[in-house]
Amino acid sequence: MxxxxxxxxxxxxxxxxxxxxHTHSARAGLAAVQRRYRGLHHRPLRALEAIYSDLVEEFHSRVLQGLLTLDEARVARLREFLTRAGERVSEEAIRDAAIAYRDAYHAASxxxxxxxxxxxxxxxxxxxxxxxxxxxxxxxxxxxxxxxxxxxxxxxxxxxxxxxxxxxxxxxxxxxxxxxxxxxxxxxxxxxxxxxxxxxxxxxxxxxxxxxxxxxxxxxxxxxxxxxxxxxxxxxxxxxxxxxxxx
Missing domain, CATH: 3.40.50.1000 (HAD superfamily/HAD-like)
Structure with missing residues (x-):
């Protein structure tokens, strides 16, 4: 040809x-976070995606500006996401959730x-x-x-x-x-x-x-x-x- x-x-x-x-991988990452918190189990994944997607560009722009590393942005983004979703968790739990998100995201690539x-x-x-x-x-x-x-x-x-x-x-x-x-x-x-x-x-x-x-x-x-x-x-x-x- x-x-x-x-x-x-x-x-x-x-x-x-x-x-x-990316949309497929991000959904898998968010589902992994949802499984970690009982307070999120009853929430439709699509509703959680709506909350999360509002934060993606905000924190991604900080990475592009050199204000945050990619790992720092994941932690900060999940901290804000969990706050907006009504979950109160420790910093250690937030970091663990960020790792779970990252691993699930890459596995679903x-x-x-x-x-x-x-x-x-x-x-x-x-x-x-x-x-x-x-x-x-x-x-x-x-x-x-x-x-x-x-x-x-x-x-x-x-x-x-x-x-x-x-x-x-x-x-x-x-x-x-x-x-x-x-x-x-x-x-x-x-x-x-x-x-x-x-x-x-x-x-x-x-x-x-x-x-x-x-x-x-x-x-x-x-x-x-x-x-x-x-x-x-x-x-x-x-x-x-x-x-x-x-x-």
Missing amino acids: RHPRATVKAVLFDLDDTLVD RPVPGAVPLLQHLRSFVRIGVVTNHVTAEQQDKLAVCGLAPLIDVLITSEEIGVAKPDPAIFEAALRRLGCDREAAVMVGDSWQADILGAHAAGIRAVWLNRFGLPCPDPAVATPIVALEPEVEVAARLLDGKISAGE
Whole structure:
């Protein structure tokens, strides 16, 4: 298979909830915390997720700013979560809960459906980069555990570059590393604010992965897709053409 006269030379991907199923892992981590506290047993997991999700961005931004380590953020986030959920526990119990969350999160790590075959298919035609707002070691671990590490050419993290999406500078750093002009690149991500508007500001064509059925804020800014499979059809959309059979 080959893509005839492909103009796209590189495809950039977000990582969490684009290539790696962060939502699934976070749910497993939260379920592990729920099992530790009787006061949470009667609460629907979805209701607890609503409380927890409000805290994720707040504490993640502190990690990106260098104010907290990832482990410190997990502890602080769970402390606030348990407080909001009405649980009064010791600091030792909070630290134990953070470890339980982390272990369950990593044990549940998996690629988003279709991610592996799509990357395998795309590698025949383009270079592949991952652009992510996170610490490098954590994202390297996710790529390795999910079997994605051998399928990408470049990993760019906000920790390494010193700026985070949607800042165009992090996309520009990825393009330099890949040796690709912005006109020959595509960015795929699930976050409208970070991935889509960031890529748009950097002059890169954006494809919005909308797995959860959200309304599209502006179809003129990005091409929406709802899944990463079937890989041949998705690849054709990313490369802005049809894949044809070849020798």
